[in-house]
Amino acid sequence: MIKLILLLILQSLSYGKDFFYEELGRTAAEFMLYGISIGIVLMAAIYSLVLYRHNKTIMLIYYFLLQLSVAAFLMNTSGIFLLSTYDFGTSSTYYDSIIIISSIMSFVFARAFLETKKYSPILHMLLNGLLILLIFEFIITLLSQRFITTFLPFSLFLVFILIVAWIRYRQKYVPALYFFYGWSCLIVSVAFSEIYRDSLTFSPIFIGSPLEAIFVAFALTYSIRQLKEEQKIQQAIMIHQSKLASMGELLGNIAHQWRQPLTNLSYIFMNIKSTASIDEYINDKSDEGMKQLQFMSDTIDNFRNFYHPDTHKEFFSLYEQTLYALGMVEGEFQRHNIATTIDLIEDSSLYNYKNQYVQVLLNxxxxxxxxxxSSNATHPALSIQINKNTITIQDxxxxxxxxxxxxxxxxxxTTKSQHSGVGLYMCKTIVEKNMSGKMSVSNSDRGARFELIF
Structure with a gap:
């Protein structure tokens, strides 16, 4: 059976080669170019299906359909479809339709791959507008009429996708750079095909299309790998947040168990003080004991509130929450003789996730x-400056x-042993994605300087 199939394929190729040479007047070099070009495009389509089988990302289906439409266009342009009993090559409606379908799939894939809906809403709306025009163009083309593309070359439509790719790359989306390179090759080849249609012996699209397929294959691989990394990080963040929630529940139970004994101890101190009012020493110690009890009660409340997950935004003072975070590490800082100062230039009432801000600051x-x-600093000191919506932490x-x-x-x-290396990444993610702020780090003449801007 396998031998029979191989024999049929070889006979088809032999017939196709003779047809190319004799009927279409093609050269051996053109036959080789067309075969390699169409093969690469079809392999890109198959590659996207393989990726989809493992990742279930809808953009891979869009890319599969795009490459199929491009392969159909290349087959039509090369004359392969003339081998069919139906003369596709002489059907202008078919030729125009397949070009428009390729353009439509290009816009659909570009929207999904470049994530314009999430990161560039205005560009997404413009892409949608052009997509609607192309769909309308496809409908009226089926009616043997022409609309926009009679006056505007298709390369102008594709240039807009190129611009969007460059903007997304400038937004730090690295896979967009490979997309930009591939799309540049495709657009140049399309432009040359439109401008020098009558003077060239072969269509440059047979060079631009496989180059685009190769570059975008790299882009898809990079994007999928990046997506998996983000999923792993998100999973780590979810686990971390789940631990925080569990810790908050545990502290809530501890607080409930401690509350009554702490209250009883405060009553005992009050009774000691009332019965020994003439003894100044006992009075002072009773006051000190009351302060310690209040400190323990406040500490339990602070930790319980901090570990409670944020579900909604609220107004809070940056200065007060900064003091709150410092209070949570006060004992540890005192143990290591770390001096802390807060320089309040101007406070700000921020409408955001309070606990998440404290979590970032604590980290x-x-x-x-x-x-x-680790540096064995002789006089360790940390300063925090608050100026409206900007917080600077300097050590x-x-x-x-x-x-x-x-x-x-x-x-x-991470530069530390026994650390996951997720902490600062999680902080930056919280600040820039959850809280719509900006987080950066730099070195000064004294040490590291972190800056948070909201």
């Missing part, structure tokens, strides 16, 4: 403490190594 403070310990631990500072916000990057 930076704990990292600063670790930096002081004097010597700074971050130049080879590390560029990677410090990358997932799983």
């Amino acid at each position: 930076i403070l704990v990292n600063a403490k670790d930096a002081f310990i 004097n631990a010597g700074g971050i190594a130049s080879e590390s500072i560029e990677k410090i916000f990358e997932p799983y990057f």
Whole structure:
């Protein structure tokens, strides 16, 4: 059976080659070029299906349909469809329709791959507008009429996708760069095909299409890998948040168990003080004991509130929540003789996720403490400046190594043993995605400087 199939394929290729040479007047080089070009495009379509089988991402289906339509266009242009009993090559309606279908699938795939709906809503609306025009063009083409493309070349439509790809790359979406390179090759080939249609012996689209398929294959691979990394990070964040929620529930139970004994102890101190009012020493110690009890009660409340997950935004003072975060690490900072100062230039009432801000600040403070310990700073000091919506955290631990500072916000990057490397990445994700702010780090003459802008 396999031998029979191979024999039929070889006979078809032999007949097709003779047809190309004799009927269409093609050369051996053209036959080879067309075969390689169509083969690469079809392999790109199959590759996208393989990726979809493992990742179930809808953009891969869009790309599969796009490459199928491109392959059909190339077959029609090369004359392969003339081997059919139906003369596709002489059907202008078919030729025009397949070009428009390819353009429609290009816009559909570009929207999904470049994630314009999420990161560039205005560009997404413009893409949708052009997509609607192309769909309308397809309908009236079936009626043997022409609308927009009679006056405007298709390369102008594709240039807009190229512009969107470049904008997305400037937004730090690295796969868009491969997309940009591939789309540039395709657009140049389409433009040459339209301009020098009568003077060229072969269509440049047979070079531009496979180059586009190769570059976009790299882009898809990079995008899928990046997507998996983001999923792993999101999973780590969810696990971390789940641990926080569990810790909050545990602290709530502890607070419930401690509340009554703490209240009883406060009554005992009050009774001691009332029965020994003439003894100044006992009075002072009773007041001190009451303060310690109040501190313990407040600490339990603070930790319980912090570990309670944020479900909605609220107004909060940046200065007050910064003091709150410092209070949570006060004991640890005192144990390591770390001096802290807050320079309040102007406070701000921020409408955002309060606990998430404290979580980010605590992570930076704990990292600063670790930096002081590892650098053996003689007079460790940390200063926090608040100026409206900008918070600057500065330490004097010597700074971050130049080879590390560029990677410090990358997932799983860490300079410490027994650390996951997720902490600062999670902080940046919280600030920039959840809280719509900006987080950056730099080195000063004293040490590291973190800046949060909301």
